[in-house]
Amino acid sequence: xxxxxxxxxxxxxxxxxxxxxxxxxxxxxxxxxxxxxxxxxxxxxxxxxxxxxxxxxxxxxxxxxxxxxxxxxxxxxxxxxxxxxxxxxxxxxxxxxxxxxxxxxxxxxxxxxxxxxxxxxxxxxxxxxxxxxxxxxxxxxxxxxxxxxxxxxxxxxxxxxxxxxxxxxxxxxxxxxxxxxxxxxxxxxxxxxxxxxxxxxxxxxxxxxxxxxxxxxxxxxxxxxxxxxxxxxxxxxxxxxxxxxxxxxxxxxxxxxxxxxxxxxxxxxxxxxxxxxxxxxxxxxxxxxxxxxxxxxxxxxxxxxxxxxxxxxxxxxxxxxxxxxxxxxxxxxxxxxxxxxxxxxxxxxxxxxxxxxxxxxxxxxxxxxxxxxxxxxxxxxxxxxxxxxxxxxxxxxxxxxxxxxxxxxxxxxxxxxxxxxxxxxxxxxxxxxxxxxxxxxxxxxxxxxxxx
Amino acid sequence: xxxxxxxxxxxxxxxxxxxxxxxxxxxxxxxxxxxxxxxxxxxxxxxxxxxxxxxxxxxxxxxxxxxxxxxxxxxxxxxxxxxxxxxxxxxxxxxxxxxxxxxxxxxxxxxxxxxxxxxxxxxxxxxxxxxxxxxxxxxxxxxxxxxxxxxxxxxxxxxxxxxxxxxxxxxxxxxxxxxxxxxxxxxxxxxxxxxxxxxxxxxxxxxxxxxxxxxxxxxxxxxxxxxxxxxxxxxxxxxxxxxxxx
Numbered sequence: 001x002x003x004x005x006x007x008x009x010x011x012x013x014x015x016x017x018x019x020x021x022x023x024x025x026x027x028x029x030x031x032x033x034x035x036x037x038x039x040x041x042x043x044x045x046x047x048x049x050x051x052x053x054x055x056x057x058x059x060x061x062x063x064x065x066x067x068x069x070x071x072x073x074x075x076x077x078x079x080x081x082x083x084x085x086x087x088x089x090x091x092x093x094x095x096x097x098x099x100x101x102x103x104x105x106x107x108x109x110x111x112x113x114x115x116x117x118x119x120x121x122x123x124x125x126x127x128x129x130x131x132x133x134x135x136x137x138x139x140x141x142x143x144x145x146x147x148x149x150x151x152x153x154x155x156x157x158x159x160x161x162x163x164x165x166x167x168x169x170x171x172x173x174x175x176x177x178x179x180x181x182x183x184x185x186x187x188x189x190x191x192x193x194x195x196x197x198x199x200x201x202x203x204x205x206x207x208x209x210x211x212x213x214x215x216x217x218x219x220x221x222x223x224x225x226x227x228x229x230x231x232x233x234x235x236x237x238x239x240x241x242x243x244x245x246x247x248x249x250x251x252x253x254x255x256x257x258x259x260x261x262x263x264x265x266x267x268x269x270x271x272x273x274x275x276x277x278x279x280x281x282x283x284x285x286x287x288x289x290x291x292x293x294x295x296x297x298x299x300x301x302x303x304x305x306x307x308x309x310x311x312x313x314x315x316x317x318x319x320x321x322x323x324x325x326x327x328x329x330x331x332x333x334x335x336x337x338x339x340x341x342x343x344x345x346x347x348x349x350x351x352x353x354x355x356x357x358x359x360x361x362x363x364x365x366x367x368x369x370x371x372x373x374x375x376x377x378x379x380x381x382x383x384x385x386x387x388x389x390x391x392x393x394x395x396x397x398x399x400x401x402x403x404x405x406x407x408x409x410x411x412x413x414x415x416x417x418x419x420x421x422x423x424x425x426x427x428x429x430x431x432x433x434x435x436x437x438x439x440x441x442x443x444x445x446x447x448x449x450x451x452x
Numbered sequence: 453x454x455x456x457x458x459x460x461x462x463x464x465x466x467x468x469x470x471x472x473x474x475x476x477x478x479x480x481x482x483x484x485x486x487x488x489x490x491x492x493x494x495x496x497x498x499x500x501x502x503x504x505x506x507x508x509x510x511x512x513x514x515x516x517x518x519x520x521x522x523x524x525x526x527x528x529x530x531x532x533x534x535x536x537x538x539x540x541x542x543x544x545x546x547x548x549x550x551x552x553x554x555x556x557x558x559x560x561x562x563x564x565x566x567x568x569x570x571x572x573x574x575x576x577x578x579x580x581x582x583x584x585x586x587x588x589x590x591x592x593x594x595x596x597x598x599x600x601x602x603x604x605x606x607x608x609x610x611x612x613x614x615x616x617x618x619x620x621x622x623x624x625x626x627x628x629x630x631x632x633x634x635x636x637x638x639x640x641x642x643x644x645x646x647x648x649x650x651x652x653x654x655x656x657x658x659x660x661x662x663x664x665x666x667x668x669x670x671x672x673x674x675x676x677x678x679x680x681x682x683x684x685x686x687x688x689x690x691x692x693x694x695x696x697x698x
Contacts, residue, residue, distance in 0.1 A: 005644035026465060026640045027490040066465075066640075069497035083493075094501060 001037065002030045009061065012314055013050035014321030015383045015411055018444060020055055024063040028174065034062055035172055035440075036146045042443045043168040045112030046087060049119060050324045051411025052444035053167050059442050062172070064114055070094070071175055078180035079137065084114025084173045091178075092300075097253050100180040101238070101300070103135035109305050114173040119408035120165030120366040124214035124236065124304070127361040131371050133164035134364050135179045142172040144440040153365065162431040165366030167407055169441050169452045170432060185252035187239035188214070188303040191293045194285070198229025198339060202375060205233065205359040213237050214303075219355035220281040221379055222274070224346050228339070231355070232288050236303055243297060255299045262311040269318035272382055274349045281353070317382045322352075325391055326370075326378035326406040327398045328360060334375040337401030341377060341394060348390055352380035367424045367431075370406040378409065388412055395421075407445065415450035425451075454504065456530035458482040460511070460523075460570055461539035463490045465639035466589060469658035470537055475502035477662070482530050483508045484522075513540055513566040514558070523573035533581075535665065536574045538567055538588040542604075543641055549603040556603050563607035568614055575618055578627040585665055586622075587630045588615055592673065595633070595682045598698040619670060630664055631671045635678035650677070 002023050009020045022044075025031040035041055040059035047054055055061060064085030071081040078100045080091065088102060089109040095101065106121040115121075117139060122131045129135070138152035141163060149171075151160035163170045191212075195201045201217045208215060214236035223230050241252055288294070307313050314322070329337035338357070356378045360371045370376075381387045395417050398405060404421040405413055419425045432451065439452045446452030457474045461467045462483035471481055475498045483506060485491050491508035498506050507529055511522050527533050544559030567588065578584035593601050594608030612631060619629035636642060636651045657674045664672040673679040688696070 002640055003642070003644035022644075024640070024643050026468070027463065027487055028493070029487060029489065030640075069493050070500040071493070071496060073500045 001033055002026075004060075009044075009047070009055040010321065011051050011054060011411065012048050013323055013383075013409075013411060014314055014317070014319075015323060016052055016444070017321075018052070018055045018057045020057055020061040021059075022061040022063055024066055026066040028067070031062065031067065031172065031174070032142060032146060032148075034060060035142055040440055040442045041172070042441070043084075043114065043118070043172050045085060045115035045118075046110050048108055048111040048115065050409040052448065053119070053408060053410075054115070054443065056442055056444045056447070064112060067174075068112075078182060079177060080180055081175055081177040082113060083175050084117075085112050087112055088116070091180075095180055096183070096186050096255075096300075099182055099184070099253060101183045103179055103181045104129060104132045105304055107305065108308055109301075110308065113176045113178065114168075117164060117173060117176050118166060118168040120364065120369040120371075121408065122358075122360070122371050124216045124234075124358065126371055127209045127215070127359045128213050130361060131165075131364045131366065131369060133366050133369065135181075136164070137177040137179060139163065139176050140174040141170070142174055144171065144436040144438065148174065158431055159435055161365045161367045162428055162435075164364070165369035165407075166428065167368070167445060167451070168443065169446045170435055171441060183238050183253075184241050185239045185244060185248070186255050186300050187244060187248060187252070187297050188236045188300055189239045189243050190296045190298055190303060191235045192288065192296070193233050193235075193293045194231075194288045194290055195233050196230050197227065198342060199335070201229060201231055201233055201357055202335065202338075204235075205357070205375070208235055209359055209361075211237075215359060217357040218284070219342070219357050219377070220285050221342060221345050221352060221355035222278045222281055222349070223285075228346065229342050229357075230285060231357070232285065234303075239297055245297065248297065255301065258301050258309055260309050260311055263313060263315045266315045266319045267317070269320060269382065272317060272353075277353060317380070320383040322380050322382045323387065323391065323411050324354075324378055324380050324409040325394060326376060326409045327394070327403050328370060328372055328374055328376040328406070329398070329401050329403040330372060330374040333401040333403070337397065337403055338375060338377055340397045340401070341379075344390075344394060344397060345379060348386075350381055350387060350390055352382075354378065354380045367428045368407070368422065370404065370408070372404070374403075376406075378406075407449075410445065413449065415448065418449045454478055454480045454532075455535075456480045456482065456533040457535035457537065458484065458526055458530060458533055458574075459537045459539060460484045461513075461541070461589075462494065462508075463487050464539045464541065465641070465654045466634070466637060466657055467537070467539035468494065469654035470539065470661060471498060472501075472655075473658045473662050474535070475504050475506075478502075478504065479535070480505040480530065481507070482526055482533070484511050484526060486510065486512065513542075513562050516561060516565045516569040519566060519569035520573040523570050524577065527574065527577045533577070534583065535585050535587065536578070538570055538586070540566055540570075541589060541591070541608075541641065543601070544604055546601050546603060559603050560607045563604060564610045564614075567611050571614065571618060575622060575627065579622065579625045582626050585628045585630065585668075586618070587632060587661060587665060589632050589634060590615070592633050592635050592678050592682050596686055596693075600698060628668055630661075630669060632661055632664065633671065633673045633678065633682075635673065635675060635681070637674075650675070
């Protein structure tokens with residue numbers, strides 16, 4: 001059996017911390033052995049979910065990072081089957097030169113495909129293309145009785161839907177068959193525009209949803225009064241050959257290696273405070289020209305993964321870590337819900353660099369998936385004594401306006417609140433009971449939310 | 453026609469990283485290993501990523517007498533085999549080997565006897581071609597016997613001497629022999645072992661090994677600083693060394 005290492009594990013938010021027994025199989029045979037010989041197991045990809053989804057102090061934690069082999073690729077159709085531990089970065093390195101791209105990508109390319117499916121992640125294009133699982137043809141799942149089953153919309157469809165967004169609690173995802181999308185260039189045509197307030201941002205995101213494949217708004221969450229919700233909207237579409245400059249067009253699918261920077265150690269906790277964040281947000285806002293839209297042709301790394309060039313950016317929030325709070329409101333209540341969230345945040349002065357507003361489109365197949373038609377807002381908060389009760393308060397606002405919270409970012413939601421927020425919990429639990437009656441697959445998050 | 457390389461112990465962590473590097477350099481590969489399914493998965497992956505020819509075969513390092521024939525057939529399978537890599541290794545359990553000889557014998561057989569069987573046949577095949585590079589993964593543990601792993605260390609130390617002799621013999625046949633002595637590498641074999649420090653990634657180690665091939669080095673420590681760590685360890689007088697807990 002593969003070696004075991006006891007180590008302190010956290011998610012990307014570095015909160016909470018858990019002492020775990022970890023294993024790192026490199027062969028499928030090691031993985032099946034690990035799963036069958038341990039009491040309970042927890043799957044972990046790159047550890048890029050923010051909270052406690054991929055850790056557990058009372059189970060065997062299985063790291064998938066070395067199960068990252070491509071199983072098949074069809075150059076005609078762009079269908080790629082790859083092991084769950086493959087990162088999006090590896091896929092991009094492989095597929096972009098051949099003119100293919102990920103159908104959906106979150107804001108980092110360091111996460112794994114298994115994690116992307118388990119969290120049913122979304123990207124800037126949710127309003128047109130849906131979430132990650134929408135582009136997955138099938139998965140291979142190792143079940144509690146140690147069988148390897150294939151799940152798709154045709155075969156074991158109930159398990160497929162329970163696993164998409166099921167946070168790894170229905171079984172170990174071994175491989176994912178993903179539909180890539182064709183691209184002409186590795187560049188994006190980006191239009192950006194300064195917006196004066198929340199209503200304005202939402203209006204632009206809604207108005208442009210048919211013309212733009214990607215859209216996202218950065219929000220200054222410390223601005224108050226008439227400036228509440230001011231920010232910058234970014235709209236993007238995959239660039240065609242004719243959009244490029246002669247220099248870019250010479251090698252349209254080739255990008256020079258990006259420059260990386262690293263935050264070498266945890267910054268002191270006081271570094272990010274009200275004054276410094278306010279100054280940063282103001283500067284960031286005012287740096288963008290007022291009025292007209294600004295057009296730029298930028299490469300996909302700059303557009304999709306701006307934070308990936310700053311390694312260990314999570315260290316900025318100090319040793320105690322941070323929590324990202326992401327919620328979604330349905331279309332009808334979005335305006336009211338978002339306004340109240342921003343007002344609470346602004347009033348509490350608990351702001352962050354990262355306030356991100358996105359438009360969501362139609363519901364997908366994932367039973368516990370996060371997205372629903374409407375608007376979603378993500379905010380970062382450094383962990384302090386005051387922050388957890390404050391987030392409980394935000395939960396109430398989310399529930400009041402019929403919204404819900406994203407589990408991939410979550411570290412503190414209660415089981416009752418989650419049940420009240422998500423309509424499909426009972427239905428999901430029925431399938432969980434059927435495929436994994438003894439809760440062989442678990443996680444700190446699963447236990448906290450009463451899912452495993 | 454592509455150059456070819458054969459890797460014994462291809463499914464080990466370093467073997468995997470080496471295959472990836474060699475494939476990226478355009479070598480066709482013959483992967484020999486213990487786990488049939490894993491070999492096939494690797495072969496598909498290497499073909500998709502690098503568009504090279506890959507052949508796989510299963511072998512059992514615990515049956516050394518069958519190995520020369522296996523090696524002979526395998527090398528004959530590749531059109532132009534110019535590199536042979538030996539990535540076999542098994543740490544074994546030192547404490548068990550101190551009281552149960554079968555346990556010690558397994559460690560010695562896997563790390564030395566099997567290697568000697570593979571090296572003999574590879575050497576003869578390369579002599580016939582009058583060219584080729586043989587790369588064998590030994591260990592810094594073979595440089596000095598320590599109470600915590602001297603059975604493994606003795607087998608690797610034996611391998612070091614075997615390789616020295618082989619290098620001497622093959623030099624006049626235009627066949628080059630490289631002894632690689634890895635320090636602490638982050639592999640499946642070492643995952644979770646206590647007392648590890650300055651652990652290197654298999655990918656970085658594989659890069660150093662490819663560089664050693666290109667520069668026709670004889671003995672290389674990977675990462676390089678282990679040369680100096682081991683020099684310091686070898687310089688400790690035996691009278692003092694025997695009293696240390698290492």
